Amino acid sequence: MQEEANATGNPDLQTEGVKMMNDSYVLVRTLMELYSEFIKKNPDKAFSAMLVRFDSGLENNINALQQQLAAFTPEVQSSYAGQEVKRMIESVLATQVGGTAPGFSLLSENGEVIKLSDFRGQYMIIDFWGSWCGPCRQIAPQLVEFYNGIKDNENIVMVGISCWEQDEKEWRKAIEEDGLAWLQLIDGKGSQSAAGAYVIKIVPQTFLISPEGTILLRDHPAQVLPEIKRMLEI
8 A cells, every 4th residue: 555655646635736727727717708708898999809819719719710800890800909810810720620730840858859740641649738737637548548549550640749838847747647658749939839830729639630731630639539530440
């Protein structure tokens, strides 16, 4: 029993950690709901357009984004914030199914520079996640099980990209604790941000990229993983 406790760590601390991550996720969702309510009630304010860029419920719904922009007054649409929403729509369109996967150049946990182009000719599964993200950590066992089923398939490569990390040590700790044995990359910032290029506003998000670089699937991993199995017959 003592050996088991040493191997797993303090169970009370682990439980408290999971609770804190879940609570933070609830707070984020509550904030998003407040954003949405303000936007709906204030179509004549440029600040509403600014908030659209942070509404995590819109990044995968191009119709909702377009409808939201159309609901703004002409003055708001022509404002800087309104133009930013238009650019966001263009980015979302480019990263939906059928679009070309944006390139990236990121560091692995071993310090290697890894590029999207390194995997041209293979199906590529990209999982955007974060060590701080409760839902990401909760779904990790499903990702581990999936990876164990495809890791010997030379035609498929799986890559994790961790976003918005504040502490690289926590990232490495999460990789070890959750048994994430596939290639792990840490996202950059600014112009080097893969999350920005793929218009990621909330994680987890999983993509399937074709050998030619076309986005075939994009959604929460719980939806994407079964579709990958069906599509690739694995």
